Amino acid sequence: MTAEYIPSPSERTAQQVEQYESSNGREGTTMRGMPVVIVTMRGRKTGGIRKVPLMRVADGDNYVIVASKGGAPEHPVWYYNLIDDPDVTLRDLDVVTDRRARLVTDPEERARLWAVACEAYSDYEPYQQRTERQIPVFCLERR
Numbered sequence: 001m002t003a004e005y006i007p008s009p010s011e012r013t014a015q016q017v018e019q020y021e022s023s024n025g026r027e028g029t030t031m032r033g034m035p036v037v038i039v040t041m042r043g044r045k046t047g048g049i050r051k052v053p054l055m056r057v058a059d060g061d062n063y064v065i066v067a068s069k070g071g072a073p074e075h076p077v078w079y080y081n082l083i084d085d086p087d088v089t090l091r092d093l094d095v096v097t098d099r100r101a102r103l104v105t106d107p108e109e110r111a112r113l114w115a116v117a118c119e120a121y122s123d124y125e126p127y128q129q130r131t132e133r134q135i136p137v138f139c140l141e142r143r
Contacts, residue, residue, distance in 0.1 A: 001040065001042060001049055001087075001089065003042065003047055003048050003049050004048050004049065005048065005049040005051070006043060006046055006048035006049065006050060007051075008050070008051070008052065013052065013053065015028075016028045016031070016036075016053050017038055017051045017052075017053060020036075020038055020053065020091070021038065021051075021091065024093075024094045025091065025092070025093030025094040025095075026093075026094075028053075029093060031053060031055070032123075034055055034056070034120070034121055035055075035056040036053040036054060036055055036056055037053070037054060037055075037056045037063065037090055037091060037092045038051055038052070038053055038054075038090070038091040039051070039052050039053075039054055039065060039078070039088050039089075039090055039091075039140070040088060040089040040090075040091070041078060041081045041082060041085065041087075041088045041089075041101075042081065042084075042085045042087075043081055044080055044081050044083075044084035044085065050078065050081060052076075052078050054066075055117075055120060055121045056092065056120065057116060057117045057120040057121065058120075059113060059116050059139070061142065062139050062140060062141050062142075063090060063092075063099070063139075063140040064113050064116055064117050064120075064137060064138070064139060064140070065101070065137075065138045065140060066114075066117050066121075066124055066135060066136070066137055066138075067079040067135060067136040067137075067138070068124055068127040068128075068135050069127075070127055070130075071126065071127035071128065071129070071130030071131045071135075072131065073131055073132065073133065074133075075133070075136060079136055082101040082103070082138060083103065086100050086101040086102065087099075087100055087101075087143065088100070088101050088140065090140055097142060098142070098143040099140040099141060099142060099143060100140070100141055100142075100143050101138045101139075101140050102138060102139045102140075102141060103136060103137075103138055104136075104137045104138065104139055109139075110137055113137050113139060114137055117137065
């Protein structure tokens with residue numbers, strides 16, 4: 001991706017991304033005591049590079065990311081970025097790979113990946129109970 005990097009407006013998020021990347025995945029690698037990855041994407045409105053730490057959920061060679069926003073009534077902004085441009089870069093500690101984010105729409109696949117995500121981070125289930133929207137699940141597959 002070639003564009004200007006626009007740090008998150010959340011100071012905590014921007015600092016975590018900076019710490020994670022500047023240490024090559026040795027620091028800033030957890031959130032709420034759980035491992036995270038950094039997903040780099042293009043902002044749909046700005047065209048700039050956006051980076052977000054998300055819970056690390058692996059499914060074989062793929063990764064699963066969950067647009068929970070803590071059970072808020074609306075999707076996180078990054079959800080719309082991925083719908084607009086699904087090509088992302090994923091950093092898992094010091095390993096960086098190019099991925100394509102696929103919104104999981106098949107009910108059986110979604111149920112399986114939701115279970116994998118909830119096994120990795122048990123707060124996803126209470127988040128789903130907190131909101132009326134079905135929380136989106138993406139599969140990040142190698143490009």
